[in-house]
Amino acid sequence: MATLRDVAREAGVSVATASRAINGLGNVTAPTRAAVMAAVKKLNFVPHSGARSLTRRKTDTVGVILPDLFGEFFSEIIRGIDLVAHESGMHLLLGNMHGSTHETAAAIAAMRGRVDGLLVMPPDLKPELLADYLDPALPTVLLNYDAGSLDLPFVAVDNYRGAYAMTEALLAHGARQVIHIAGPKHNRDARDRQRGFVDAMAKIAKERSPVILPGDFSEESGEKAARLLVEGQLPADAVFAANDQMAVGLIAELARAGVSVPGDVMVAGFDDIPLARHLSPGLTTMQVNIDRLGSTGMMLLLRLLRGDALGAASATILTPNLIERGTTASAPGAARATAAAASPL
Amino acid sequence: MATLRDVAREAGVSVATASRAINGLGNVTAPTRAAVMAAVKKLNFVPHSGARSLTRRKTDTVGVILPDLFGEFFSEIIRGIDLVAHESGMHLLLGNMHGSTHETAAAIAAMRGRVDGLLVMPPDLKPELLADYLDPALPTVLLNYDAGSLDLPFVAVDNYRGAYAMTEALLAHGARQVIHIAGPKHNRDARDRQRGFVDAMAKIAKERSPVILPGDFSEESGEKAARLLVEGQLPADAVFAANDQMAVGLIAELARAGVSVPGDVMVAGFDDIPLARHLSPGLTTMQVNIDRLGSTGMMLLLRLLRGDALGAASATILTPNLIERGTTASAPGAARATAAAASPL
DNA sequence: GGCGACAGCGTAACCGGTTACAATGGCGAA
DNA sequence: TTCGCCATTGTAACCGGTTACGCTGTCGCC
Incomplete structure (x- = not known):
């Protein structure tokens, strides 16, 4: 050469x-x-870009560290990042935490000298730990993670408000007994969604304390919840799953049990995965524009690289929007409410 | 620092x-x-990894250049690559051709000095052009691209054989009038699949010349094909779409037109996207393990980096496998064949 | 004609590591 | 005690670029 x-x-x-x-x-x-x-x-x-970046002290590369490199969430976020990065001639170096804290530290350390800035999405890492790993001198934007104490710019989804709105919508459709299927306990998104659900129920339907079933965002946990519902004879006329994946599993299992959606129960999810609109009936869900998570994050990072002093104050909160489809089609007449109260399933 | x-x-x-x-x-x-x-x-x-790689003359990074950073194909291929790369402590630098030849050249050039090797997937680039862009000194593996003349190792999917097998399966289920919805004309995968279809039809059902409708791998083109079928009253008892995306669009539009699947027509796709098994009835398709495309490519590249002299001869061909689901469930009795011959739709 | 200003170009230091080679010093053997 | 060997450590060159600074020569001006 x-x-x-x-x-x-x-x-x-x-x-x-x-x-x-x-x-x-x-x-x-x-x-x-x-x-x-x-x-x-x-x-x-x-x-030779390597040599060049040594003297120029810039690499024209940003590091992207994600919990895993898998599925639609991943591809959409990368697409959003690339959209913006490409315009500025930036390259993307992928890092993967592979679910382990140790790997996360390694992934971040390996970035030093390779990138000008970092885009990090640490869904289940404690802020203090994260602070230890991050290099304060390296411009960093957090994705889907509000770590106000770190004073880093971040971009997040308003899960709380989304879940609140979804619960409201279900109630507006005449549901009275709404059950929530929660996500992993340690997961922030899951917790915020659950809070939104609980608060909405408390405010609007205060007469009843909300029922919450455990889940872990997987399709199987949705199926399990369905079995709990059916076998446990839980009174419910609507189920709000903390993500679409679980809603899909739930619906499949309900169908096997002969429960009709939305006839017997309404179902709603969260995320609007592509599959949601292809189910029949279509799945009502909160649409999260994941690509915007990436593109907005990248834009913040670019400003950081340009020298702007950005802190947690410049965070961007994306509000998801409600997509109503077949699984929450209102029942014909007010019969629903009373029937539900009697024997919902 | x-x-x-x-x-x-x-x-x-x-x-x-x-x-x-x-x-x-x-x-x-x-x-x-x-x-x-x-x-x-x-x-x-x-x-400082940058400085270190300058003297060590290795970067522990491989460049991945894909036609776009979008959708499930992308995320699966990255997952496969990462799986293997991670084991060897390799990092992934993403490049994107953004559909333009010029960008492709730029993406490849930008890799020099940043990576130890390249994984390139150039679905619609002529071999000669590709040869111009690639640095012969940089270990390179092609993904889903058989460029024998370049004598580079590659890993590809046997689209021809897959399509052939699928066509056979449809005929075995009693179909007589199989229509193919083709993919983009310049796309190699699409062409190979079409060849497989044509050859299978010629060999097994030689009495009829095969009907082929145009498509471009998009859901909309599947819908368009459905309208052609219905409005044109084309005789068909099975439709083989060149990919699942089109099959999905086709089925949706057929449903709107009141055509039952598989009652009136059987439908089959190619790729086995996650959605395929969630449709009801489930979509019969050829499963392509896209992640293996990535992992196998990465393994070849690692061997190249270790110094093995690999050429086109060490190519790996992945054979897709048939997944039969509801959309090709055999009709009850032999009624199908005759009914189809009379008035298929 | 002599002066400074300035454009064009070259020398060499530098970025932050690695590593060949030389220097040092401790120890055992003669 | 002296020599030589070897393990440990230091000096400096090098990877492949960028760039501060200095040198040279041309030109305009007084």
Whole structure:
């Protein structure tokens, strides 16, 4: 592989001149520049980005550290990031925490000297730990993580408000006994969604204390919840799953048990995964524009790189929006409410 | 940010000794090593990977260049690559051709000095062009691209055989009038699948010349094909779409037109996207393990990096496997064949 | 004609590590 | 005691670029 020295020799100039010519800086006469360019062509010279970034002290690369590299959430967030990064000529270096704290530390450490900034999404890491791992000198934006104490800019989804709105919508459709299927206990999104549900129930339907079934965001846990519902004869005329995945499992299992959706129970999810609209009936859900999580985060990071002093104050909160589909179609008449109270399933 | 020099000074040793201690090389006494490590801790030193890779002449990073960073295909392939790369402590640098030839060249050039090897998936690039862009000195594996003339190792999916097998299966289920919805004309996968279909039809059902409708892998083009079928009154008792996406659109539109699947027509797709099993009835399709495309490619690249001389001869061809679901459930009795011949839709 | 200003170019230091080679010193053997 | 060997450590070159600074020569001006 040809180096700059080779090019300089070939063109009969010094490395400094060759560098200037190649980078289009001033102080190079047209003939000299032409000679250098000819040498570049001839030797097939491509600048060595590694060496370049060493002196320039910038790499034109941002590190993206995600909990895993899997599924639609991942691809959408990357798409959003790339959209913005590409416009600014930035490259993406992928890091993966592989679910382990130790790996997370390693992934972050490995980024030093490779990237100009970091986009990190640490869904179940304590802020103090995170602070330990992060290099304060490296511009960093957190994705889907509100760590106000760290004073880092972040972009998050308003899960609380989304869940609140969804619960309201179910009640507005005439539901009286709404059951929530929660996500993993340690997961912030899951907790916020649960809070939103609980608060909405407390405020609007205060007569009853809300029922919450455990779940872990997986399809199987949705199925399990369905069995609990059916076998336990739990009174319910609507089920709000903390994510679509569980809603899908729930619906499948309910169908097997002969329970009709929305005839016997309404079902709602959260996320609006592509599958949601393809089910029949379509799944009512809160749409989260995951790509915007990525693109907004990347935009914040770019501002950080430009030198703006951004803290937690410049956080962006994305509000999800309600998508109503078939699984919450209102029952014909007010019969629902009374029937539900009697024997919902 | 602390540098190695800082650490050395703090520990009262030379940079060479500090480097050796940190990298666990021999020839360092325990006390010296301890002193260095203490300095590392104290100064919070993290080695600068950029500088390190400059001298080591390796970056522990592989470049992944894909046509786009979008959807399930992308996330699965990355997952497969990461699985293997992670085991070897390799990082992933993402490149995106954004659909343009010019961008492709830029993406490849930008990799020089940043990566030890390249994983490239150029679905609609001519081999000659590709050869121009690639650096012959940089170990490269092609994904889903058979460019025998370049003599590069590659890993591909046997689309031809998959389509052939699917067509056979449809015929075995009693279909007589099978229609194919093709993918984009310039796309290699699409062409191979079409060839497989045509050949299978020629061999097994030679009495009729196969009908092929145009498509572009999008859901909409599947819907369009459905309208052609219905409005054009095309005789068909089975439709084989070149990918699942189109099959999904097709089924949705057929449902709107009151055509029952598989009652009136059987439908089959290709790819086995997650949605396929969630449709009701489930979509019969050829399962392509996209993640294996990535993991196998990465394994080939690792061998290349280890110094093995691999050429096109070490290509791996992945055979997709048939997943039969509801959309091709055999009709009750032989009534189908005759009914179909009379008035299929 | 002599002066300074300035454009074009080259020399060499530097980015932050690694490592070949040389220097040092402790120890056992003669 | 002296020599040599070897393990430990230090010095400095190097990876492949960028760039501060200095040198040279041309030009305009007094």
